[in-house]
Amino acid sequence: MSAQTIAKPQAQQPGKGKRRISLPVLLLIIAGVLVLTSVVRLITGADGITSTGQMSTALRLAVPIGLAGLGGLWAERAGVVNIGLEGMMILGTWFGAWAGYQWGPWVGIAFGILGGCLGAVLHAIATVTFNVNHIVSGVAINILALGTARYLSKFTFEEAPGGSSKQSPPIDSLGTFDIPGLSGWLDTLNQKHWFLVSDIAGLVGGLVTDLSPLTVIAVALVPASWWILWRTAFGLRLRSCGENPVAAESLGVNVYKYKYLAVIISGGFAGLGGAFLSIVASNVYLDGQTAGRGYIGLAAMIFGNWMPGGLALGAGLFGYTDSLNLRGGTTNVHALILLLAILLVFGAAYLVWKKRYVPAVITALISAVMFFWYADTDEVPRQLVTAAPYIVTLLVLSFSAQRLRMPKADGMPYRRGQGK
């Protein structure tokens, strides 16, 4: 069985122009969306959609997803599909909390990373050494990690003061900080609800308010990953193992070594994400704390086309919708329906310009339905808000999956000396 099933790109070679949107265009699109959002906010009065608090919460919720996604990125760039991220995260939450409540949060973070690495070593042994199907091995790790964390909790947390079989004792906080002056000023600006200015202030303000040091580290890991993977010899070798391991081998690269390293680093990221959950997001380990974030991280990575920047965007999207959900989502999401409807109008116009009339009509129809829905209701069902991030991911993937490009040898078995 080959595990090359994740988002198998159907269009192998999209024309060069299609593949990349140039930077100015991208900036223009972002600016456009921002302006539109601002307009929608003014129309609907749903100030929550760009408030500092919303953005700050979104960031906090995005961090564990982004870390899991980075974990996925490292493994898959070296050709190993890692669906065991969830399990490695679970190990991260447990180990992080276990060390954290005894020796302080920083030690906890180190142990969380270690815990994730432990799960990753298993995954590497199975997939790299034994060539077990990557998804199968990942599923096994998820089961095993769950059992391990529960079993260990019985021995450690149950007797500890303030803990139980499902919960660790509280861990000291890492503390949070604001950027002096800037955060307050941006928040004030955001409170004014001015057109565009307040929205940008909210967006930037959310990124500098109420930060945990671990959040800063996590955010920094995105460019760091990019730099290491794309700008260093180590990264080049690692990526070559995911693109064409036989070629790498023919140039003297020890493919096994790099795959092992990549998977272990991947586990470390997942473990860090887990530690973030148990140390920063809440200050205890809880049974079931990861709640599928490992899988979501994987989705964010695919969403981001196996690139750190795209992945961060995907994680941000999940974080944002999740935060909408927790912060009075029903009215905010209602406002976003209007935004979506307007965006679809633009989409339809673009399609008409491209002379693709049938899709244009369909898009316009959907847009009309959205407008009607917006006008006809005051809020959306709570359940829709909960489902929003998943629906958005599905939609985005179905529009872009064909442009996605996974590493060529991702998920494929490799054995030294067996290349043709």
Add this chain to the structure above:
Amino acid sequence: GSSSSSSSSSSDSKGKGLALAYDVGGKGDQSFNDAATAGMDKADAEFGYKSTAVEPQDGESDADKAQRLEQLAKQGYNPVIGVGYAYAPAVKEVAAKFPKVTFGVVDDEQIKADNVADMVFTEEQGSYLAGVTAALTTKTNVVGFVGGVDIPLIHKFEAGYKQGVEDTKKGVTVKSQYLTETAQEGGFASPDKGENAAEGMIDSKADVIYAAAGLSGQGVIKAAAANKIWAIGVDSDQYKQDALAKYKDSILTSALKDVAGAVYNLAKSVKDGKPETGVVRADLASGGVGLADSNPVFKDNATLQEALKKAEAGIKDGSIKVKTS
């Protein structure tokens, strides 16, 4: 019965004590389920019982629950209490097989049997008082409600709270927020979700937030403390909880639900040979629900206490009917 064919070979010992069977995720929630454990501990201490408490597996069905209760009953535990409405079908089935054992089920009143005590609470009444408190405390005229999971049981808390606010002060907005759709997603066990939700409310000017969210409520209280607003706790007196000692000055009061007392009372009634049966409703009148007054700020606020007394009296004499949804 054919004892050889059954896992629960009946045991000799009479008066082993009581048995609690939790629902998934129950034990260790520092709130509702742990209150049941506290009741059990009290009974143990007082009657010299060796009670037991059992946890279930993930994804089990009613049959597993029934088997668990049966096993407990056969081992000689009496009463056997299913903690949570999910136990209702199982209790109904097993109670028929063991007429001499008293069964209890918490939060359900569907079972009509001679040896079953349906231990229910009028959470809406306590929540009504919490609403009165919130309405009289808010300065911004925005108050909040955070529910753990979007289920009927929690809707009762919300309904009572809202009504209490509305009846007390016109023009106060109640923001309400549920954390998850299902308990599996961790609505009762995610302090971080509670914290984020509370911060959202605080950003929209809420200055009193009532949390009926199990463990997640800790996050709400934490956020309240961080933003110097009031939180209202739930189930047990959260002002006195060790885990929350850091934030206790922000806990105005807690809407009590005396599960511990209910469990203890049932055990005592069995011990005394007059087992409770039928619906055992713990309400305001019986003291089974109410507000905690350990926070001096709350206790010493005369106007507030006055209003609460009035509301309490109204509920007791039936002039105030509190909605449940």
Add this chain to the structure above:
Amino acid sequence: MKKFDKERLLLAVAGPVIALVAAIALTSVVLLASGRNPFEPYGLMLEQASFSDVQVLIVNQASMYYIAALAVALGFRMNLFNIGVDGQYRLGAMMAAAVGANVSLPSFLQIPLLLLVAMLTGAFWAGIAGILKVTRGVSEVVATIMLNAIATSLIGWLMLSDNWGVQVGNNNTTGVMKESGWFPGIDLGADVGEIYGLVFLAVLLGILYWAVLNRTRFGFDLRATGESESAAAASGVDAKRMVLISMLISGGVAGMSGLPLLLGEVHTYSLSFPAGLGFTAIGIALLGRNNPGGIAFAALLWAFLDKASPALDYATPVAYEKEIATIMQGLIVFAVVISYEAVRQWGLRRQQRQVGAELAAAAADNNTTQKEVAAR
């Protein structure tokens, strides 16, 4: 020929046996490391399994595991990863419950109707992932993970009292199903319990699974696609159609996996309907090597670990942590995937060597005739 068959059997058995032995050994190591008796828990659990009321629980649970695992295995056989069995199962059960509560036909129509509703619902939900895969190239792994989450919200919404929800006490349900839709079980006495009637559905589905895969053209195409997509395409298999159909069937089977419980015991879909079955099923399908007999064994083993382990919690005189069973389940799956792969590769090499040896022997025997052939 006979010899080869025996060896195949040996190879087929070697994988699981090695895995089980390794998993048990590792579990004992874990027990030992945590200061527990490394063997007693097995005895306690086996003792549990000797009681017929526990056996009934095991069989009932296994029937659901079995159906769900078949759904997973069907996808696995053609390299299609239906991670969404869980959502398909929950939606299927909920829809069947809702229909069962609102439609009242005579039993012989009602029950097939409910089966059909559950099947179609599951197929529909899986079909979304299938369509996205064949038309838009979206990985079914990601799509089904997303659909699981969406199913949760959808069920939550459908079960609002404004929609189909009926509140019973503090529980939110779809209302009690009409009795004509209840499927009678086999009552083994008050002390023992009742085996779900739909256990036979599981058996039937297992037989069907075997027959379809091994005895029909469709099954051959499906297996061929799983073994080599390129060879299957060249042999005339329409890969896209195959993906869609398999996804639909897999979803249909998944949709029915909650019915033994629904029709046989609870008769309503409520908040306490068990979730997570689909994920367990993945482990079971792996353990059972995607093969109907193997899955049956795996489902029973898994159910045994599930149902026998709670007793560890209140065993006398020493209680054990029942979580050890989860560790064991994880270790088993892990050991199984590694040992299967190792045994498979070893078996392949071994067979190659044997073929070579036999041919060499044959060549030595009739050297002359072969020379003739070679020289034409």
Add this chain to the structure above:
Amino acid sequence: MHALVGENGAGKSTLMKILYGMQKPDEGTIAVDGEQVAFSSPADAIARGIGMVHQHFMLADNLTVLENVVLGSEKLHGIGGGARRKIKEISDRYGLSVRPDALVEDLGVADRQRVEILKVLYRGARTLILDEPTAVLVPQEVDALFENLRELKSEGLAVIFISHKLGEVLSVADEITVIRRGTTVGTAVPADTTPRQLAELMVGSELPTPETSESTVTDRPVLQVDRLRLEAEGGRAVLDDITFTIHAGEVLGLAGVEGNGQTELIEALIGLRSADSGTIALAGDEITAWPTRKRREQGVGYIPEDRHRHGLLLEAPLWENRILGHVTEKPNSKGKRGFWLDPKGAQEDTRRIVEAYDVRTPGIDVTAASLSGGNQQKLIVGREMTHKPRFLIAAHPTRGVDVGAQAQIWDQIREARREGLAVLLISADLDELIGLSDTLRVIYNGRLVADADPATITPEELGSAMTGAATGHLEHVEESTGESTEAGAEASPEASADTAPEDEAR
């Protein structure tokens, strides 16, 4: 410059991989500069100044040229500006004209080849191994390559060079080693060796010539392809204006250097890719829109070029492999449209095939993977022939098959041809192609550029057309002494103006 020649599968690549440290020898020694060495990985070989250009490109498509070049030798000049300068320098010095920042997937084969050579030079190799570097190049590119190689040689580098094109080998090599079945069977000096002698040394016996027996060509067209066009992603034509007819009893041989559209043509005929324009008709029925299965049911047989990818389920038993591709047909299945599988029938018939086609196997329950390549091929041929196809696509039907089996497969094809089978034969073995075909066509760059009469044409003449040097109808020109044509002799093509002549029905 040392050349290595041998049959397909003789072990040339394997030997080179051992030299390059990718595989470990069981016995024997390797000495570099007189010093005995043992390589445990290519890194060791590279350190010893050995560089290898592999038969199949060893490039990562999604990386840039620069990244591909520096990979594994990042220490030399870093992975940034320094490396870019070095690459430019080498590129300019040897006229390789390589752009460091292009993505490899955007490059053509010749460019990729140059990247491969650049990779080796970048590492400062003193011994260069080139495994079939010319297989995919057009003549001008081959010339340019040899020019580069001569330059390298003059700078004191040693070159080991593998090729199947004996003319090429004789023209550039200083010494030739011939290997067969994994052992050295001889050495030769180009000056006093003819291609034919070399070939016989390779095969180890008289070359079995697939003589053409009397023509069985009828005037009943079986396969008609009309103006077939196939586009790659982005609109570039990989097949253009392909028009030909194959009659019952006719074998049409298609000659061409690998990568000129043969694979795509096969895929279009079997239905794996749909034509962008043009039509395909089978015995008068237009089948352009038919799915693969229907085509196969209606009598299209297929011997694939890559049997492991397209012809077999390697881990399934032989009898299941016998079903593959014919699952809806008897004896594999029964019922309406073959709904039910008939394992008994299939097993029985597999036994018959194993017997009749001399597939050397101890039974039909062993996996296909455990058979040798030649026996796998025999099974495939047996399977396809059993269903009495009307039209057979035979791509390299005897690749990797021993001499005896080769003759047997040829016989099978001839016999079926007598019974009215139409065959499209694609082969790299020009002798096979000429010997078996009734008509010859040459494919170059996705177009049919030339045709020839197999009765008179020589492999050398055909070869020149395959490189695009000659087009139109190829006439045989008698030159010197019949049998042994001079190495590298160009056929003088009487290029007719019309590039793709209508098929002349015989």
